[in-house]
Amino acid sequence: MIIFKTARDLSAWLSAAAADGQSTGFVPTMGALHEGHLSLVRQSRAANGRTVCSIFVNPTQFNNADDFSNYPVTIEKDIELLLGAGCDALFLPSVQEVYPPEHVKKHYALGPVETVLEGAFRPGHFQGVCEVVERLLDIVAPQRLYLGQKDFQQCMVLQKLLALTSKNAHTDLIIAPTLREADGLAMSSRNLRLSDDERKGSIAIFQNLDRIRLAFGTKDSRELEAEAKSDLEGKGFRVDYIAICEPATLLPKTDGRRPAVVLAAAYLGPVRLIDNLVLS
DSSP states (O other): OEEEOSHHHHHHHHHHHGGGOOOEEEEEEOSOOOHHHHHHHHHHHHHSSEEEEEEOOOGGGOSOHHHHHHSOOOHHHHHHHHHHHTOSEEEOOOHHHHSOTTOOOOOOOOGGGGTSTHHHHSTTHHHHHHHHHHHHHHHHOOSEEEEEGGGHHHHHHHHHHHHHTTGGGTOEEEEEOOOBOTTSOBOOGGGGGOOHHHHHHTTHHHHHHHHHHHHBTTBOHHHHHHHHHHHHHHTTOEEEEEEEEOTTTOOBOOSSOSSEEEEEEEEETTEEEEEEEEEO
16 A cells, blocks of 8 residues: 655646546545444445545644544554555545645535535534535545445535536445444444443434334334433433435435435534434
8 A cells, every 4th residue: 555645646646547538436535443434445346447535634624623633543453454455555644734824725616415414503514524525526636435324414514515616527425334333333433432331322323213213103203212311311422413304405305205414413522423214
């Protein structure tokens, strides 16, 4: 695996490699890698001639300074994991490399998918996500972009970004299923910050999502949401939302027909956990 710290060097390597006509798969991350990330790398390797992963903790998508400063950094371990997964290239840029002086900040017209759920609790978050992903896509120019379903709303936002920027003509978005621990907890870099007791209690989010999955269509959606919120609060969570939504728009689901998606975000101690289940 080759490690690149500048966009110029990575672009030069990719241009030279493109001469063989093979495709490039791209896995953008913020590091603290786990099996979910590695599964994306392996999926990319199976479908592309070369796979590029990036590790960059993007400051423009954090609206909470403590969350940014506490985000786990495990770069040496990450490199070992990527080597084991067979990644071809790692892009490890500085903030100045991603956002040079000539970088022009944009506003992306994302529509309602930006302002509900995560967007309501983290204003400006998805503008920052789009800013960094467009910049990374310009550098890597992949044929396939790999994302995990755990960040379902982010996947929908980036699908919109590809359409807005016409990058969907050159880059296919591949959304891979959420990987979970044996007890159901969605794999996440933030899980590293849970205490032992918090880790044991954290499975309540998945358990409530699964109860909604089983009961969906038999009760009013708002009633199911309220029951799950009450259960989590009784177990010590501070709930931002539990919502049953239309998958494409993430607006509230008003009937009991599938497809639907149920999404949750809640704090357990200082750690904010998110998860979702697609009801197909």
